[in-house]
Amino acid sequence: MTAPLIRIEHLTRQFQSGGGFLSRPRSMLAVRDVSLGIARGEAVGVVGESGCGKSTLARLVLRLIEPTSGRVSFDGTDLATLSATALRRMRRRMAMVFQDPYSSLDPRHTLTQVLAEPFQVQRQPLPPGTIAALLAEVGLPEGLADSHPQQLSGGQRQRVGIARALALRPDFLVLDEPTASLDVSIQAQIIALLADLRGRLGLTCLFISHDLGLVRYFCDRIVVMYLGAVVEVLPDPAAAPRHPYTHALMDARFAPDPAQRKRLAPLSGEIPSPFALPAGCAFAARCPHATDLCRRESPRLSDDPAHPVACFHPL
Amino acid sequence: MIAPVRALQRPQGGLAGLWLALVIAAALLAPILSPYAFDAQDLPNAYRPASAAHWLGTDEFGRDLLTRLVWGARTSLSVAATAIAISVFCGMVLGAAAAWFGGWLDRAVTVVVDLTWSFPEILIALILVAIIGPGTLGTMIAISVAYLAQFTRLTRAQILTLKGETFIEAARSLGASNGHILFRHLLPNALAPVLVSAMLATGDAIILEATLGFFGLGAQPPVPSWGGMMSAGSALVFKAPWIIIYPGLAVAITVVAINLYGDALIAALDIRQKLRRSP
Amino acid sequence: MTALLDLASVSVSIGSAPLLDSISLRVDRGQIVGLVGESGSGKSLTAMAAMGLLPLIGGRVTGGNVRFDGQDMALMTDTQRRVLRGRRIGFVTQNPMTALDPVQRIGEQVDVVSRLHLGLPQAAARVRTLDLLTQLRIPDAASVAEAWPHQLSGGMKQRIVIAMALAGEPDLIIADEPTTALDVTVQAQIIQILGALVRDRGLALLLITHDMGVVAQVCDRVAVLYAGRLAEEGPVSDIFAAPAHPYTSALIGCIPQDGMAQGSLRGIPGAVPSALAMPPGCRFHPRCERASDLCRTVVPAPESCGQGTVACHHAGVIA
Numbered sequence: 001m002t003a004p005l006i007r008i009e010h011l012t013r014q015f016q017s018g019g020g021f022l023s024r025p026r027s028m029l030a031v032r033d034v035s036l037g038i039a040r041g042e043a044v045g046v047v048g049e050s051g052c053g054k055s056t057l058a059r060l061v062l063r064l065i066e067p068t069s070g071r072v073s074f075d076g077t078d079l080a081t082l083s084a085t086a087l088r089r090m091r092r093r094m095a096m097v098f099q100d101p102y103s104s105l106d107p108r109h110t111l112t113q114v115l116a117e118p119f120q121v122q123r124q125p126l127p128p129g130t131i132a133a134l135l136a137e138v139g140l141p142e143g144l145a146d147s148h149p150q151q152l153s154g155g156q157r158q159r160v161g162i163a164r165a166l167a168l169r170p171d172f173l174v175l176d177e178p179t180a181s182l183d184v185s186i187q188a189q190i191i192a193l194l195a196d197l198r199g200r201l202g203l204t205c206l207f208i209s210h211d212l213g214l215v216r217y218f219c220d221r222i223v224v225m226y227l228g229a230v231v232e233v234l235p236d237p238a239a240a241p242r243h244p245y246t247h248a249l250m251d252a253r254f255a256p257d258p259a260q261r262k263r264l265a266p267l268s269g270e271i272p273s274p275f276a277l278p279a280g281c282a283f284a285a286r287c288p289h290a291t292d293l294c295r296r297e298s299p300r301l302s303d304d305p306a307h308p309v310a311c312f313h314p315l
Numbered sequence: 316m317i318a319p320v321r322a323l324q325r326p327q328g329g330l331a332g333l334w335l336a337l338v339i340a341a342a343l344l345a346p347i348l349s350p351y352a353f354d355a356q357d358l359p360n361a362y363r364p365a366s367a368a369h370w371l372g373t374d375e376f377g378r379d380l381l382t383r384l385v386w387g388a389r390t391s392l393s394v395a396a397t398a399i400a401i402s403v404f405c406g407m408v409l410g411a412a413a414a415w416f417g418g419w420l421d422r423a424v425t426v427v428v429d430l431t432w433s434f435p436e437i438l439i440a441l442i443l444v445a446i447i448g449p450g451t452l453g454t455m456i457a458i459s460v461a462y463l464a465q466f467t468r469l470t471r472a473q474i475l476t477l478k479g480e481t482f483i484e485a486a487r488s489l490g491a492s493n494g495h496i497l498f499r500h501l502l503p504n505a506l507a508p509v510l511v512s513a514m515l516a517t518g519d520a521i522i523l524e525a526t527l528g529f530f531g532l533g534a535q536p537p538v539p540s541w542g543g544m545m546s547a548g549s550a551l552v553f554k555a556p557w558i559i560i561y562p563g564l565a566v567a568i569t570v571v572a573i574n575l576y577g578d579a580l581i582a583a584l585d586i587r588q589k590l591r592r593s594p
Numbered sequence: 595m596t597a598l599l600d601l602a603s604v605s606v607s608i609g610s611a612p613l614l615d616s617i618s619l620r621v622d623r624g625q626i627v628g629l630v631g632e633s634g635s636g637k638s639l640t641a642m643a644a645m646g647l648l649p650l651i652g653g654r655v656t657g658g659n660v661r662f663d664g665q666d667m668a669l670m671t672d673t674q675r676r677v678l679r680g681r682r683i684g685f686v687t688q689n690p691m692t693a694l695d696p697v698q699r700i701g702e703q704v705d706v707v708s709r710l711h712l713g714l715p716q717a718a719a720r721v722r723t724l725d726l727l728t729q730l731r732i733p734d735a736a737s738v739a740e741a742w743p744h745q746l747s748g749g750m751k752q753r754i755v756i757a758m759a760l761a762g763e764p765d766l767i768i769a770d771e772p773t774t775a776l777d778v779t780v781q782a783q784i785i786q787i788l789g790a791l792v793r794d795r796g797l798a799l800l801l802i803t804h805d806m807g808v809v810a811q812v813c814d815r816v817a818v819l820y821a822g823r824l825a826e827e828g829p830v831s832d833i834f835a836a837p838a839h840p841y842t843s844a845l846i847g848c849i850p851q852d853g854m855a856q857g858s859l860r861g862i863p864g865a866v867p868s869a870l871a872m873p874p875g876c877r878f879h880p881r882c883e884r885a886s887d888l889c890r891t892v893v894p895a896p897e898s899c900g901q902g903t904v905a906c907h908h909a910g911v912i913a
Contacts, residue, residue, distance in 0.1 A: 049777040064488055091490030104481040108503050117499075121491040153865045164485070183632040184804055188848040188861030195856060210778055217850035217859060238853070252782035254807030256846045258830045261811055262786070271747070271777070 003076060004037035005172060005204050011035070011060055011070035013053075017275070028274040030056040032228040033070070040171075043198060043205040045215030047249065048225035051274055054208045055099075057225070058176045061206060062094055063087065074172070092122045095165035099177040101157035105149040111135070111160055112145045118167040134163040138193060155186035159193070166197065173198075174206045179214070191218060212249050224249070227274055227282040230301055232309045242307060242314040244287045281312070289313045318507070321583040328579025331572040338569055342388040349382035354537040362555045372557045374547065383539040384561055390540040391566075394451060394533075395520035398458035403513045405459070406466025407502070413467070414474035415497060424471070428464045436461040440523055441532075449532040457527070458520050469512055473505035507584050511577055518573035525566050541566050596664045598623050598766055598798050599644055603658035606636075606643050608651065611869045613639055614822045616658065618896070618903075621766065626792060626799040628809035628830070630845065631819035634866040637802045640819065641768050644800065645683055646675040663765070681711040684759030686769035686788075690751035690776075694743040700754055701739030707761035726757045730787055749780035756788060766798045773808070785812060806846050810834055815902075818842045821867055821877040828902020838904040841878050876907065884908045 013031040031053040038044050046054045059065045061072055063079045072079050074094065082090060095118075098104040105114055115134050119126040132142045138159040149157055158178060165173060175194065179187035195218060198205055209215050215222055216237040224232045224246045232243040241247045251262070272278055272285060281299055284290040293312050301310040322328040341348060357377030364372045371380040413424035431439065436458075443457035477483065478501070486496050521541075527533045528542020529549075536543065541562040548559030599621040606614040614636045621627045629637050642648050643660055646667045660667040662678060670678070679685065687693045695703060704726065705719040714722065720739070727735035730753045743751060752772060759767050772788065773781035789812035792799045801813060809816050810830060817827040818841060826839035837843035844862045864881040867873055876894050879885040888907050896905040904910075 049779060062488060064484060088490040088492065091488065094488075096485070096488045098481050098485060100481055104485050106482045106486075106500050106504070117486065117491070118489045121486070121489050121495055155865055161485075164489075183866075184806075184848040185632055185845065185862035186865065188850075188859050189863065190861070191850070192857070192860050195859075212778075213850045213852075216852065217854055217856075248779055252779045254782070254785075254805070254811040255851065256806040256810045256834060256849050258810045258834050262782075 005040045005075055006036075006038040006061065006206070007073040008034060008036040008038075008061060009071050009073075011057070011072065012068050013056055013060055013065065014068045026275045029228050029277075030274070031060060031067075034225075034230055035070075036223060036230070036233075038172075038204055038206060040204055041202055042221065043203075043207060043219045045207045045209065045219035045222040046225060047209055047212050047215050047222060049210055049271060051227065051271060052225040053228040054210075054225050055176055058096070058174050058206060058208050062091075062096055062174055064096075089122070092118070092124075092168045093170050094172040094174070095168070095170040096174040096176060097158070097161050097165045097178045099180050101154050101161055101181065102149075104161050105157060107149055110146050110148055111140075114149075114160060114164055115167055118164060122168060124168070130167075134167055137166070137197070138163045153186075154182050155189060158182060158186075158190055162190075162194065162197070166201065169201065170203075172204045172206070174208070176208045177210065178207075180210070187214075194218070212246075213253055227271070227277060229282065230308075230310065231283065232311075233301075233307065235307050239307065240315075242309040243283075243311045244289050244313075244315065245283050247315060248286075281310075289315075318580060318583045322576060322579035325579040325582065327575045328583075331575035331579070334568060334572040335576060338388050338565075338572075339392065341385045342392045345385045345389045349379070349385050351379040351382045353382050353386040353539050354378065362551075364555075364557060371561050372555070374544075374558050375551060375555070380558065380561055383544060384541075384565055387539040387541045387544055387562060388565065388569075390451065390534045390538060391521055391524050391528075391542070394455050394524050394540075395458065395517050398455045398524075399462060399513050399517045399520050401455070402459040402462040402516075403466050403509060406463050406468075407470045407505075407509060409463075410467040410470025410472075411474050411497065411502065411505070414471045414478065415493075415501075421471075424467060428467050428471075431460075431464040432468070436519070436523060437526060440527060441530075444527060444532045449527075449535065451534050451538075454524055454527050454533045458523055461523065462516050462520065465516065466509060466513065469509055470505055473508060474501050477501050477504050511580050511584065514580060515574060515577040518570040518577070521566060521570055521573075525562075595622065597621065597661070598625075598663055599800065600661040601640070601644060601658065602661070604640075604643055604655060604660060605657035606639055606648060606653050607656045608653040612656070612822070613653070613869050614643065617643075617819070617822075617824050618658075619817050619824070619827065621798045621800050623765065623798055624793075624796045625815065626789065626801060626813045628813035628816040629800060629802045629819065630804060630806060630809055630816060631825075632804060632866050634821070634868075635819040636822040637804075637819055638770055641770055641800065641802055644768060645679055645685065646670070647679075677711075680707065680762050680764070682762075682764050682766065684762060684764040684767045686752075686755050686759045686767060686772045688771040688774055690748055690755050693755045694751060696743050698743075699739070700741050700743065700746070704739070704754065704757050704761055707758050708763075711762035722761065723757070726760055727753075729791060730757055731783075747780075748776050749784060752776060752780075752784055753787070756784075756791075760791065760795075764797065766800065767792060768800045768802070770802045771804070772801075774804075788812075806834075806849055818845065821872060822869065823877055824896060824903070824905060825878065826899075826902065826904045826906075828900060828904075832900050832902060836910070838899050838902075838909040839906045840882050840884050840908070844881075876905075 011031055011034045012029060014027050015030050016025045016027050034057060046057060048054045060067050063072060079087060112131050115131050116126055131145055135142055135145060140156060140159050179190050182190060191214065207215060207219055219237060222234040222237060223230055224243065226245050232246050241250060278285060280296050281294040284294040299310045299312050301308045323332045355378060360373055361375050361377040363369055369379050371384065374380055409424055413421040439461045440457040443460055444453045447453035447456055483496060483500055486500055524533060525542035528540040529546045531546060533542050534540040544562040545559050551558055597620040601617055601619040603616045603618055604614060605612065605616055617640055629640060631637050642651065643655060648654055667675060701720060701723055704723040708714045708719045708722050723739060724735045727738060732738050732753055773784050776784060785808055803809060813830050815828065816830050816833055818825045818839065820841050825841045826833065833842060837846060848861055850859055862881050867877060873880055875891045876889040879889040894905045894907045896903045899909060
């Protein structure tokens with residue numbers, strides 16, 4: 001196998017919060033010791049619930065925020081060794097689609113300005129006809145070129161966000177919950193568009209989502225995160241979960257089929273505060289299989305390259 | 316269509332715009348329009364009420380009131396507008412720098428701004444005029460410093476809010492430089508609320524200029540200003556009330572018009588929310 | 595039998611915009627009815643109409659009538675309608691973060707409902723509150739009752755909101771997207787707890803959602819709204835087995851399922867039309883695979899279909 005396009009090694013990010021006039025600042029580890037390689041052309045999904053650090057991970061990978069420790073290499077280059085200018089130039093090869101299509105486009109810019117911006121900031125010539133071609137690529141009529149984002153629907157805006165990300169033909173695309181604020185019918189449209197573009201452009205993708213079903217549809221490999229740490233890596237979308245949390249995530253989805261109704265057995269308890277992580281396994285308090293060992297010691301991600309899982313009692 | 320024009324299409328905006336256009340035109344064209352020289356004395360015809368020769372009457376030296384009112388507009392408007400323009404420019408630079416760089420610069424700017432903010436504008440202006448000395452220049456500087464805190468604060472708040480928007484992060488993810496983000500995204504988006512608030516502050520500045528003029532600290536005689544004219548007229552309020560009434564009305568109507576037009580502009584720009592959020 | 599909630603050809607306008615067109619919907623005692631559709635389809639507006647809350651958002655019923663337990667809501671006084679809400683209709687909002695008063699303890703906020711609507715003294719109200727919280731599977735109910743809203747997680751807050759809706763011993767609960775703001779695992783929890791509680795007490799539930807999976811999981815019947823009109827209504831088992839309306843089958847097809855091949859998820863092309871530019875004929879025709887000239891000109895009338903109704907010229911025909 002060739003070297004991975006993205007190599008993430010022991011990535012950790014700590015955040016400080018509060019620290020006002022009278023209160024002492026509290027710190028939390030949003031991302032804890034995450035390592036991951038993404039091969040060229042591969043689509044890796046990251047799933048987890050709010051506060052699991054998946055969006056922070058996305059931003060760390062693109063170095064939109066600095067890690068507290070650990071490193072990210074892109075195509076063999078450690079991003080931390082690049083000068084600010086070199087990193088900016090490197091950004092033409094990686095792009096991001098954001099969750100909220102309402103705030104990710106400058107309200108004062110027309111679609112033409114939005115789509116020309118990548119060329120502008122990378123000081124590249126804008127070949128004539130590019131804007132129209134980009135709009136067509138994401139299924140938008142050319143007539144929208146002079147409109148402002150406010151005149152578009154949520155789905156149309158997200159298409160613009162995708163066109164902007166693809167404008168410079170990057171190798172690597174990070175999708176941060178690209179459909180979380182859209183209706184299901186529009187979500188399916190956007191996912192279909194992304195799957196199609198991914199195939200045609202040979203993109204390497206990191207797909208962040210809270211929806212395991214969506215990730216299983218779109219990705220080749222799935223990373224499950226819980227409170228900042230990777231608890232399991234599913235080697236393929238159909239793999240049976242080994243971590244009880246992954247199992248719970250799958251169980252939480254209701255199939256659109258009344259014949260498959262579930263008995264009431266979803267997780268009891270709630271996600272602990274990331275500011276006060278329990279000792280031992282972070283999932284122990286909600287886990288039906290937890291033992292004293294789980295509450296005392298923190299399980300490490302197993303070295304099993306085929307199907308790593310961080311659990312003392314894998315299923 | 317652009318917002319300033321849309322504002323004119325609202326009834327109160329249109330009326331206010333008409334008056335402002337009239338006053339500005341009069342101020343600009345004062346040397347051509349006015350039938351007399353502003354300092355042409357005619358003592359035998361002093362204290363005359365309105366007549367065909369003097370549409371608004373004459374003052375205690377027999378000078379034509381309409382002429383002095385039009386020249387006064389020139390002084391008042393230019394002092395107020397220039398002062399606010401200086402204030403807006405400096406405030407935007409300071410506010411944007413504070414919000415953008417953060418750290419000690421932000422803390423320093425915030426402390427100074429909060430200190431200035433805790434004094435009334437008139438007090439700051441009086442102290443500054445006392446230091447610089449009375450006259451048009453002193454008034455201008457005093458007014459611009461008095462309003463500096465307001466624009467610094469507003470710009471800083473705008474930029475801080477905008478900095479958190481996803482489109483800023485999106486620009487950064489494309490490889491945009493700080494300069495690009497500041498001049499292409501942050502400042503254009505912060506501009507509208509700042510300009511509207513500048514418009515409204517100009518109204519206040521006209522009153523402040525008139526107040527300083529009334530205390531004899533503004534434009535020095537014989538150069539007419541609305542405040543100076545009212546000051547002179549105040550002693551003669553029973554003998555020749557029109558000397559104080561006309562400049563007083565000019566100040567009042569102009570300030571009301573600025574506020575009405577500003578309100579129409581806020582509605583046309585749809586930024587009520589933004590203005591409320593900031594200071 | 596008289597339906598508990600009966601909307602008969604209800605049309606609603608806000609200002610000059612007609613937003614609901616002749617919606618008929620019935621909820622019987624002990625029944626869980628799902629109301630689904632994309633945003634802009636009029637789901638929440640239907641709920642507002644059912645509770646007589648339209649004036650709050652400047653809307654009014656322009657046709658048909660809303661009956662609760664046989665009584666026409668339009669003929670009630672404001673006071674009667676107010677007593678009806680809370681006492682006989684409980685409401686669960688979408689966002690639990692803003693539904694609770696931040697400066698009142700949790701227990702007091704639930705107590706007040708049974709004191710007000712059932713006339714219970716404080717001590718008895720508190721006993722009921724703790725009982726309700728326990729039934730909602732809130733661990734250590736007594737200390738949660740003493741907590742402030744900001745100390746609770748989103749899922750916990752939503753359970754409190756459900757407790758408040760149940761506290762007045764209503765006959766009907768209307769829940770507007772009760773789990774959209776919550777995490778996946780918590781969503782499943784809340785939906786199942788709500789479903790089980792409603793069943794145990796023999797209450798009726800009108801559950802507004804955009805998630806066909808949730809409908810399949812807990813509902814008895816489902817009504818599918820599109821652009822202010824009823825597309826299809828019927829028993830959940832029938833509709834999921836063989837959706838008659840193309841919109842219903844497209845909505846079900848939007849959910850990625852296990853074993854789905856890459857490229858099989860297509861979504862529904864286009865978007866819900868704006869209320870001010872509704873297409874003529876069937877409002878779904880610009881997005882519909884089965885659309886014919888008939889669909890482009892003639893509004894399809896609701897016709898009965900099995901144990902439900904469907905409004906489509908080509909109902910059930912597989913394209």
